[in-house]
Amino acid sequence: xxxxxxxxxxxxxxxxxxxxxxxxxxxxxxxxxxxxxxxxxxxxxxxxxxxxxxxxxxxxxxxxxxxxxxxxxxxxxxxxxxxxxxxxxxxxxxxxxxxxxxxxxxxxxxxxxxxxxxxxxxxx
Amino acid sequence: xxxxxxxxxxxxxxxxxxxxxxxxxxxxxxxxxxxxxxxxxxxxxxxxxxxxxxxxxxxxxxxxxxxxxxxxxxxxxxxxxxxxxxxxxxxxxxxxxxxxxxxxxx
Numbered sequence: 708x709x710x711x712x713x714x715x716x717x718x719x720x721x722x723x724x725x726x727x728x729x730x731x732x733x734x735x736x737x738x739x740x741x742x743x744x745x746x747x748x749x750x751x752x753x754x755x756x757x758x759x760x761x762x763x764x765x766x767x768x769x770x771x772x773x774x775x776x777x778x779x780x781x782x783x784x785x786x787x788x789x790x791x792x793x794x795x796x797x798x799x800x801x802x803x804x805x806x807x808x809x810x811x812x813x814x815x816x817x818x819x820x821x822x823x824x825x826x827x828x829x830x831x
Numbered sequence: 832x833x834x835x836x837x838x839x840x841x842x843x844x845x846x847x848x849x850x851x852x853x854x855x856x857x858x859x860x861x862x863x864x865x866x867x868x869x870x871x872x873x874x875x876x877x878x879x880x881x882x883x884x885x886x887x888x889x890x891x892x893x894x895x896x897x898x899x900x901x902x903x904x905x906x907x908x909x910x911x912x913x914x915x916x917x918x919x920x921x922x923x924x925x926x927x928x929x930x931x932x933x934x935x936x937x
Binding site: 742751752753754766768769770802804807814815816817818819821822823824 | 875925927
């Protein structure tokens with residue numbers, strides 16, 4: 708069974724750093740793109756970026772450039788989303804999601820499997 | 832980015848109703864469109880991909896149609912479990928984008 712298990716809820720202050728994780732299991736972790744999707748309170752879904760675990764090729768959505776980093780440690784089948792300095796506007800639920808098709812050229816696809824979400828609250 | 836516009840944003844309906852949600856793309860996306868259902872506090876769940884292909888395990892009362900720039904999700908007979916928010920997503924371009932969502936409420 709394919710599973711994506713995310714790290715737990717976080718409460719941080721503005722300016723602090725944060726790294727959240729997403730561990731994949733039940734499939735070949737290296738050959739499926741994984742994306743990070745933001746959902747701000749009461750709002751819709753926004754793709755932040757995606758990463759291909761096999762070679763750590765990361766692609767960021769144009770509207771999200773520069774504020775965070777997506778990475779992966781394929782030795783432990785885990786993807787990460789990190790910020791070096793948080794803002795209150797980063798308060799949201801963050802989902803990792805695996806695309807449906809396999810392979811490095813398959814970076815534009817729908818999301819077939821989702822993690823349970825990591826709520827992040829940034830408040831002074 | 833390709834903009835995806837859903838309508839309506841909120842839909843009030845009753846059990847047994849036929850429900851249609853529309854999604855329009857700002858440019859041609861062929862049939863590279865998926866529909867998701869999201870319930871409060873849960874992750875989204877894919878219902879349909881490639882505009883009209885039903886995901887395995889999804890009830891047949893859900894159907895999708897359309898191509899190019901206009902798409903619809905239809906629920907033939909609304910069930911109590913279907914009250915949720917629905918999102919479309921295009922994956923024609925390298926920067927996939929979602930619609931703003933349609934909340935189906937009682």
